[in-house]
Amino acid sequence: MSTENPYLKMEGLTKTFGKVIANNNVNLQVNKGEVHALLGENGAGKSTLMNMLSGIYTPDSGSIFIGGNNVKFSSPKDAIDAGIGMIHQHFKLVDVFTAKENIILGQKQGGFFTNNKKMGQGIRELSQKYQLDIDPDKKVYDMSVGEKQTLEIFKVLYRGANILILDEPTAVLTPQETTKLFKIIKRMTEQDCAVIFISHKMSEVMEIADRITVLRKGQTIATLDKDKTNPKELTDLMVGKSVDLSIKRIETPKEEIALEVKNLSVLNEEKVQVLKGLNFNIRSGEILGVAGIAGSGQKELCESIAGLYPVHEGEIIFKGENLVGKKPAEIIAKGVTMSFVPEDRLGMGLVASMNIVDNLILKQYQAQKGFLINRKPAIAKAKEIVKRFDIQTPGIYHPIRDLSGGNIQKVLLGRELDSNPELLITAYPVRGLDINTCHKIYDLLNEEKKKGVAILFIAEDLDVLIELCDRIMVIWDGRVSGILDAEKATREEIGLLMVGEKSDKTEGAYAI
Amino acid sequence: MLYRIEKRSDISKEKSIGIRALAILLALITSGAFIFLLKLNPIDVYLSMLDGAFGSPYRIRETIITAIPLLITSLGLAIAFKMQFWNIGGEGQILMGAFFASFIALNYPDIPKPILLTLMMIAGILGGGLWALIPAFFKAQWGTNETIVTLMLNYIALKWITFLQYGPWRDPDALGFPKVPNFSPNAILPKVFGVHIGWIIALILVVLVYIFMKHSKKGYEIAVLGESENTARYAGINIKKTILVSIFLSGSIAGLAGMIQASAVSKTLAVSVSGGMGFTAIITTWLAALNPIFILVSSILFAALIRSGSFIQTAFGIPSAAASIIQAMILFFFLGSHFFIKYRITRKTSAKIAQGGE
C-alpha cells in the first residue's frame, strides 16, 4: 500500500489539558480505502487525537492535511465540511427525535421547513447504497444499541463523510453485532472511504485493520502493516515493555456455597419486571463472572443483593441467612461489599468533591455511635490505602475529582477490599483503566479469592471473563440464559446466550 | 482563536480571594455608573452609605438588628442548598414561624415570660419547619420541582397573614386600622447590650450549624446526597428521610427568625416581619459558599447595604432600590468571577513538552 500521498495526514499534533499533555507531537497518515486501526491503552491519547480531527478540540500546535490541503478546524462543522465523520463511543443522538430528525439535524440544504421530500429520497438512496437498515420514523429511545450505531454511521455518511472515525465501536456490541458492523466497515472501504478504527481489543484490530498505528502516553510509537506484525508485538508497543498478557485463574479448593440466590425478581419504578426469577450461587473462594448486554439487569442484581433495590419475589441467602428486607447498613455489616463503577465513574460509590478521607467514611460512618462523626480512623485508613494501592494524589485531603480515573477507581476498590468482605460484588472495576492497572486489579481479585472470598464479577470484556472466572453466568433480559464453566466457554457461545439464544452446552439454568 | 480557556488544576488561596475582591470592586464601579446617571458622585454616596450603616452606635445597632434575621435565615438555607434543594421559600417560612409564635403570644399573653418565650420559639420552629415540609414531602415523594413550590408557598403565606390581619385577628381597638393587636410585654424578647437577644441566638446558631454541617452524620449525609443521589443510595442513606429532616431543619431555622422578628422587632404579627429577608438570604448564603462563618460576614455586609440604602434615600433622594441593584451587581460579578477561579485564559502558543498522558 502506498504511503507516498496519504489522503489524510496529521503532523506534530499537540494538545494539553491543564498540566496534562494528552497528545505530544503525534503523527498519523491514512489512505483512502483502508481500515486504519488506532491502538493504545486508555489514556494513550487516541480519543484526544480523534477529537482534534473532528474539530471538537483545537490542537495547541501541529497541522492536519486532507488531500494535500492544510486544514484548520475550529468547530465540528469545519471537520464535517472537510468530509470527516466521527462515530463517538457515546452516541451523539437525540433520544426523543426520530431517526430521520437525527439525520437531518443541523443540515443547511433542506430549506426552512423540515418536511420536504428531497431529504426522504436522499435517505432512501443512501440506505440502499450501503445496505444500511434504517427505519426513519423510529424514535431513538426505542432503538437497540446496534440500531443506534447504524444510525450514527448513516448520519455521517449522509453528511458526505469519506473519512470515518469509529471510537471503540464494539465496546457495547454483542459478538454477533460486531460481525455485522465489520461487514458495514468493509462496504465503506469498498466505496473508497477511509476508516479509522479505535480500539484496545487486539483480536478485533487483527481482524479488521489494514494498517495499525500504536499510541502510547500521548505519542506515536509506530505504524505497522497488519500482515507484518502480531498481537504480541503490538501489545508490547502499546504497553511500552514486554508484558505477560495472560490472566491467571488460580485453583482453590471447592468450598461451601456462600451466596445462594433463589428465584429473584424485582420491579423497576414503572412496575416493569427487570429481574425475572434469577437462580444462581457462588461458593467461597470462587469468582462467578457475569456477562450480558448493558442493561440486562446487572445493576439491579448488584443493588438487590446490597439491599438497595426492593426485591419483589425470591430469596438471597448469604451464609444461611436471607438478606431480603435487610437494610443496606446491616448487609454491609455482614461482610457483603458492592462496588459498581458506572460509565461516568463517579456517579455511584464516590463523592467527587470530597477528599479520600470523607469518601472512606461513606461505608462506615453509620456503624459509629452518636451524632457526630469521628474521622480519625478514616484518616489512618486513607494513609494506609494510598500507600498500599499506590494512589497518586497530592494528599488525602485533596478532592478526588482531580485524580485520574485509575486512581479514583483504586480509592473505590481500596475501600471495598479494606472492609475484609466475605462476598465481594464488583461491576466494571477496570472500566477505562490501562492494561497494567487492569492486571493489578485482576491480581487483587485473585488475592481475595485465595482468602476464600466469594466474588461476583460483572464485566464487559468476554476474554477477561473467560480467563479469570471459575464460572460465567450470562444474563439476558433479566433472566439467566446460561451458566458456563469458564474453562470450556467460548466467546461465540457467550455471545449467543447474551441475546437469549440457548446453546446445548450450558449447565442449565441452575447448576450447583 | 488567539486565546483559549484552560482549566486550572489548582489555585492559591490568595489568588482566589484576590479575584473575589476584584469582583466586589467591579460591582461597586458598575453600580457607581448607575449613581452617576443620577448626576451624583458615587464616592460621596458610597462614603455616606458607610456612614449610614456604621456611622454611630445607633446605626451600628440598627445594622445588627437587620443582620440578625438575615443571618439566621441564611444558616437555614445553607442546609437546604448543601443538599442542592433550592429552598427559595425563606419568606414564607419566616412568616409561618411568626404566625405560629404569634398564635401563642396572642392566646396566652399572661404566662411567665421565660415560659412564654420558650413556647413561642418552639412554635416558631414548628411553623417554619412544617411549612418547609410541604415542598420537601413532594420532592421526596415525586421529585416535584421545589424551586417553584417553595416560592408559591411564600405568596400563600403572605396572603394568609394579610387575611388574618384584615380578618379574624384584626385589632378591634386599632380604630379601623387593619393590624393585629400588639404582643403583651411578656412576649417581647429582652435586650442585651442595647440589641434584642436575637444576636446571641444567631451567634449560637452559627456554631451549631457549623458543627452540624462539618461534623455530624446527618450533615455528611446531606452533603453526599447533594452531590449524587446514586451515591447516597449506595451508601444506604435513606433519601426520603434525609430530605424531610434537613428541609424541616432548614425551614425551622427560618421560622425561628420569624419568631424573633415578630417578638422583638414588630412586636406583633405583620406581613412586614419577613421584609424580603428570605430572598436576600439566598444571596448571602450563596456568596458565603454555604459556609456558616462566611455567612456571618456576608449577612453583616448585606445588612449594612440595606441600612445604607434607606439612609441615602433620605440623604440624597436616591431610590432605596439602589441598594438592591448594588446587591444584584455584587452577586453578578461574584457569579462571573467563579469562572476565573476555575479557568485560566491563556494565549495560544505551542505548549511546553512534558511527560504524562492520562
Add this chain to the structure above:
Amino acid sequence: MLTISFFSAAIIAGTPLLFATLGEILTQKTGNLNLGVEGMMLMGAVMGFLVGFHSGNPFLALLAAMLAGAMGAGIYALLTISLRANQEVSGLALTTFGTGFSSFLGQSLVGQVTPKSISNFFNPIAIPGLSKIPVIGPIFFNHDVFVYFGYLTAILLGIYLYKTQKGLNLRAVGENPGAADAASINVTLYKYVHILLGGALCGLGGAYLSLVYVPAWQENITAGRGWIAVALVIFAVWNPYRALFGAYLFGGLDIIGFRIQGTSIQVSQYLIDMLPYLVTIIVLVFVSFKKSQEHSPPKGLGKPYFREER
C-alpha cells in the same frame, strides 16, 4: 359568575403570563433554566412604561420593553453560557436586579397613567366576522392588538419549534448539546439568540401589565406573575400551544378573587387570591408524578455545556 365577560377578562389577564411563558419555553428549549422571568418582566414593564410615558408612541414603548427584557436575559446568558455560572443562582440574581432596576427607574413614575395615545392604540378591536361567532367571538376576538399578537406568537413559536429546521436544531441543543455540536450546530449562538428572544418576550409580558392591563405604573407591578410563568412552562410541558391554555386558565384564577366580591359567595378576597399559587403547586405535583419520554423537560436543562471539558 362564569360569564362571557369573565372568560374574556381571563384572556386579558392571561396575556402577560402567556408572553412570559412563551419566552421561558424558548429559553428552556435551549437547555437553560432562567429563573429571572420576574426580573425580566419588571425590566420590560418599567422601560416600556417609561418610554411610552415620555414618547406617547406604542411601538417605541414595546421596542423598549423588548430590549429591556433582552438586556436582562443578556446578563443571564453571559453569566451562564460564557462564564459557566450556576443557572439557578444567576436567574435569582437577575430577578433581584430586575426588581431593583424597576423600582429605581420607576420611582418617579409611581401613580402615573399610560398616555392617551397609547391606551387608544390598545383599545379593543373586534375582528370582523370572527367576533360575530356566538360565545367564541366575544371571548376571543374582541380584544386589543396585544392579545391577538399573543395568539400569533404562540402559534408561530409552535410552528418554529416543531416544523422548521432551525426549530429542530434548537430542540437538539436543549436535549443533547453534544449531539447538536457534532451535527455542526453552533450551540453557543443558538443559546444566546433564543435566550435573548425569550427575554424580549418576557419584557413584552411586563409591558402589557404596565401599558395595557393596569394601565399605570405601580411598584412591583408583576406581583409574582413571572414565577407563575416558570411553573406554567412545566404545566404546558414545554409546548407553546398548551401554554395558551395554561396562561388563560391562570388568567382566570388571577381575576376570580376580584370578581367574587359582590356575589353571594362569602369568602375573603385574600383567601381567593391564594388560588393561582395553590393551583400552581397542585399542577406541579400532578405533572411530577406522571412522567413520560415525550412530555418531559429538555434533557440538557440546567446542565452547562462545554465542548472541551474532560
